[in-house]
Amino acid sequence: MNHAEKAEVFNKDEAKVNWHDKALWYVREKRDTSAHKVQGWEYLRELGSGIKANVLSNLDEYLVQFESNAQKNGVIVHWASNAEEHNKIVGSILDKHQAKKVVKSKSMLTEECHLNPFLEKKGIEVIDTDLGERIVQLAEEPPSHIVLPAIHKTKEEVDVLFQEHLGTKPSQGNPEYLVSEARKHLRDKFLKADVAITGVNFAVADTGGFVVCTNEGNADMGVHLSKVHIACMGIEKIIPQEKHLGVFLRLLARSATGQPITTYSSHFNKPEEGKEMHIVIVDNGRTEQLSREDFRASLHCIRCGACMNTCPIYRRSGGHSYDYAIPGPIGSILSPGKDMKKHSSLPFASTLCGSCSNVCPVKINIHEQLYKWRQVIVKEQKQPIIKKSILKVAGVVLSKPNLYAIAGKSARFALKHAPKFMIYNKLNAWGKARDLPEIKNENFDEWFKKRNKDG
Incomplete structure (x- = not known):
């Protein structure tokens, strides 16, 4: 099914759609409040965009610099050209250590590469330790949002899910009780894990270190309790210097959830004594996207999810309707580059209102890129x-x-005098929830000519 068909399925439960819409708009409002409290917010956005543009123009040099510094720190660096290579590298590290239990913090790259199913086929238990990720994992669903992976589920649905999988008691969706039970469940998984896998929010070229941002501390818990840490990062996650973190950490948290800063911004530079640290640097179509002049700025993305929270289409169609690891407006730019035939409907899942571009912390011209993809797709598909x-x-x-x-006169006459059942029917999706505006007797040209004649 294409996006419109999947969105239609999501829209069958109107009450839930309205709730989903309100929940995401609430996060958007928090973002606005937080951003307006920062003096020079627009300058920060401009600076972030400029740093990212510099990175993309010198990506090869920064990646080599990062590799060299990471290796000096005692980190083992791997390179993967695609998802298959990424999964094989991670699998080989686990095989080397005879690991059977893995704890993983939220990583959109591993979702993109479908790492979990790959490892599970090898008989390895993979536990997502971010609470939202664990919820969708138990439900056997992909995340529907890159920051709020279970935003499509109500607390009552989570209550039922936990009763089924964790043996909890019915609580009418009590958040405190559910979080407490999840903590007990995950604590046991942390203690028994052989290896911890994390994503990477920012990798610093001049130090060889990297930063992982979480609100739950689950990445830290996994890494410090395991003997092996595997960090998976896309090539675009590089920033030139450590001082640039001050720009991106301020932009990321405010844009994602309206917080001044993420609760845990964990810096990893080298492995602890007696432990191993691996970094898997992945391309998986990013170089190809970099070569597309009209779309290369999409690689500026720092995965804050702000474009999803503001998008009227995403809010009312749900993340699963996009059928891609990264949903929403930014995903609608990235996905056609991976598979144009499969994802050809996504650039059309937009009003082109520009709200996504307005809130993007690194000033990606999202709505313009969506329009350009439409032009490409209409010609090629x-x-x-x-x-x-x-x-x-x-x-x-x-x-x-x-x-x-x-045609205008005919339409105005029909809309004004035709029986209501002919206007408000299944063909008029707009009329399902709202009345059409009052129809005037004349169009603008006629009104303007008459006005000039009279005056």
Whole structure:
């Protein structure tokens, strides 16, 4: 199914859709409040965008510098050109240590590479330790949001899920009780884990270190209790110097959840004595995206999710309707580059209102890139006959002023005098929840000519 068809499934439960919409808009409002408290917020955004642009223009040098410094720190560095190589590298490290139990903190790259199913086929237990990630893992679902992976589930649904999988008591969705039970469940997993896997929010070229941001401390817990730490990062996560963290840490938390700073910003530079630290640096289509001049700025993304929280389409269609690891507006730019045929509907899942670009902390021109993808897809992908026919007729009408004027008069007459059942039917999706505006007797041209004649 394409995005529209999957969104239609999500929209069958209107009460839940309304709740989902409100929950995400609440996060957007928190972002606005937090951002407006920072003097020079727009300058910070400009600075973040400039640093990212510099990184992409010198990516090869920064990656080599990062590798060299990381190796000096005693870190083992691996390179993966695609998801398959990434998974094989992680699997080989686990095999070397005969690891059977893994704890993993939230990592969108490992979701993108489908690491969990790969390891589970090898008989390895993989436990996602971020609470939202653990909820969707128990539900056997992918995350629906990159920061709030279980935002599509109500606390009552989580209550039922925990009763089924963790043996908890019914609590009518009591958050304190559910979090307490999740903590007990995960604590045991942390203590028994052989290896910890984390993502990487920022990798610092001039130190060889990297930063992982969490609100639950689960990355720290996993890493410090395990003998082996595997960090998985996309090549675009590099920043040149440690001082640049001050820019991105201020932008990230405020844009993601409205916090002044993430609760845990954990810095990893070298392995503890007697332990191993691995970094797997992954391309998986990023170099190809970098080569696309119109879309390379999408690699500025710091995965804050702000574009999702503000997008009217995402809020009312749900993350699963995008069928890609990164949903929402930014995912709609990244996914066609990976598989244009499969994801050709996603750039059209937008009003092009520009709200996503306005809130992006690193000033990605998201709505403009979505529009450009539409142009590419229409040229390269076969379009439905109905759509082509409608656009062809529209093109003819819009190119002939007299024909356009006749069509306008006919439409105004029909909307004003036709029976209501002919206007408000299944073909008029707009009319399902709202009335059409009052129809005037004349169009703008007629009104303007009359105004000039009278005055």
